Amino acid sequence: DSGVTQTPKHLITATGQRVTLRCSPRSGDLSVYWYQQSLDQGLQFLIQYYNGEERAKGNILERFSAQQFPDLHSELNLSSLELGDSALYFCASSAFDRDGEQYFGPGTRLTVT
Amino acid sequence: GEDVEQSLFLSVREGDSSVINCTYTDSSSTYLYWYKQEPGAGLQLLTYIFSNMDMKQDQRLTVLLNKKDKHLSLRIADTQTGDSAIYFCAESKNTGGFKTIFGAGTRLFVKA
Numbered sequence: 001d002s003g004v005t006q007t008p009k010h011l012i013t014a015t016g017q018r019v020t021l022r023c024s025p026r027s028g029d030l031s032v033y034w035y036q037q038s039l040d041q042g043l044q045f046l047i048q049y050y051n052g053e054e055r056a057k058g059n060i061l062e063r064f065s066a067q068q069f070p071d072l073h074s075e076l077n078l079s080s081l082e083l084g085d086s087a088l089y090f091c092a093s094s095a096f097d098r099d100g101e102q103y104f105g106p107g108t109r110l111t112v113t
Numbered sequence: 114g115e116d117v118e119q120s121l122f123l124s125v126r127e128g129d130s131s132v133i134n135c136t137y138t139d140s141s142s143t144y145l146y147w148y149k150q151e152p153g154a155g156l157q158l159l160t161y162i163f164s165n166m167d168m169k170q171d172q173r174l175t176v177l178l179n180k181k182d183k184h185l186s187l188r189i190a191d192t193q194t195g196d197s198a199i200y201f202c203a204e205s206k207n208t209g210g211f212k213t214i215f216g217a218g219t220r221l222f223v224k225a
Contacts (some may be wrong), residue, residue, distance in 0.1 A: 104155035
C-alpha cells in the first residue's frame with residue numbers, strides 16, 4: 001500500500017459526459033501528479049500540482065483539467081468524454097524535496113461507452 | 114526530443130539474473146527510474162538513480178547508468194516468480210516541476 005488513495009476504483013460513463021476523479025496523496029506529500037495509462041498510448045504524464053499550484057504540464061487535453069485543494073487532495077476533471085478516453089488514470093504523490101520518488105495510487109479505471 | 118525506449122518482453126528462468134534495458138534521449142534528465150507494475154495494480158517505485166551516478170545497488174537490484182550512451186539497465190539477481198511483472202523505465206527533469214516520460218514497459222516472465 002503506497003498511502004495514495006484514489007476514488008472511484010471503476011467508472012463507466014457515456015460519451016459526452018463529464019467525470020471527476022479524486023486523489024488523496026500520502027500524508028505530508030505536497031506534490032500530486034496525474035497519469036493516463038492506455039493500451040495504445042502507454043503511460044502518459046498529464047499534470048503536476050505542488051501545494052495547490054500547477055507546476056508542470058504534460059500531454060493533457062484541453063477537455064481535461066485538474067486542481068489541488070488546500071487539504072492537498074486533487075481532482076482530475078474529464079469532460080466531453082470520448083471513447084478514446086477510456087483508460088486507467090493514476091495519481092502519484094511525492095514529498096517536498098523528493099520529487100524523484102513518486103508513489104502511485106491504485107488507479108481509477110474509466111470506461112467510456 | 115524526449116523518448117524512452119525499452120524492449121517489450123523478457124523471459125528468464127527462476128534463479129537466473131534478469132537484465133532489463135532502456136535507452137533515453139534527453140541528456141538533461143535529472144532522474145532515471147525503474148517502476149514495477151503487477152497485474153491490476155498501480156506502479157511501484159523500485160529504485161531510481163541521479164544522472165550524476167553510474168551505479169546503484171539495492172538488495173537484489175542493480176541499476177547501471179551509461180550517460181554517454183544514454184543507456185540504463187536494471188539487473189535483478191536470483192529472479193523469482195514473484196518478480197513477474199511489467200517494468201517501466203522513466204526519465205524526468207526539473208523544469209520548475211517534474212515532467213516524467215515513461216517507456217512502454219518490459220514484461221518480465223519468470224519460468225519456474
